[in-house]
Amino acid sequence: MAHYPGVLAGTDEPSAIRPHTDYELLTILLQDDIPSLELLSNTGQWIQAKPIPGTFVVNIGDSMSMLTNGLFVSTMHRVVNSSKRNRYSVPFFLGANQYAELRALDKFVTNGNPAKFQPVISGDYIRRSLQAVYSKPNVEIVRETIEVRE
Numbered sequence: 001m002a003h004y005p006g007v008l009a010g011t012d013e014p015s016a017i018r019p020h021t022d023y024e025l026l027t028i029l030l031q032d033d034i035p036s037l038e039l040l041s042n043t044g045q046w047i048q049a050k051p052i053p054g055t056f057v058v059n060i061g062d063s064m065s066m067l068t069n070g071l072f073v074s075t076m077h078r079v080v081n082s083s084k085r086n087r088y089s090v091p092f093f094l095g096a097n098q099y100a101e102l103r104a105l106d107k108f109v110t111n112g113n114p115a116k117f118q119p120v121i122s123g124d125y126i127r128r129s130l131q132a133v134y135s136k137p138n139v140e141i142v143r144e145t146i147e148v149r150e
């Protein structure tokens with residue numbers, strides 16, 4: 001479960017997660033009633049994923065893009081909780097077996113659409129991506145949130 005405080009401790013800034021795509025195959029996300037999650041459309045607009053009671057948000061992740069050779073595009077998204085209330089969400093990240101190789105399935109690779117991604121071992125991809133996020137210089141992990149801020 002992720003907690004987005006109404007304001008960050010010691011500031012009056014909203015809690016947030018900067019724009020990113022998820023690394024796994026699919027994310028199934030339960031939101032509470034506070035609108036905060038935004039998705040980037042293919043025309044470059046941020047669109048709010050309005051909480052709808054009794055529903056989940058399903059995001060396509062990078063691993064799914066790799067398997068489908070880019071036919072399914074992983075969703076760029078961000079979170080900004082400007083409500084001043086505590087927000088909670090429950091993301092479930094469905095990933096491939098960590099030892100599985102992620103490579104485009106044959107049916108998605110054609111002469112007109114050659115392979116777009118280098119095959120990679122799923123666990124290596126996830127670990128490398130997480131390391132890239134957490135090891136950047138000048139990155140501060142803000143306490144009480146899951147936001148990583150420059």
Ligand SMILES: O=C(O)CCC(=O)C(=O)O
Pocket residue numbers: 002017022029031036037077079089090091
């Ligand atoms: O809390 C949310 O609405 C999204 C969380 C998210 O993007 C993530 O944990 O990767």
Ligand SMILES: [Fe+2]
Pocket residue numbers: 020021022077
């Ligand atoms: Fe995410």
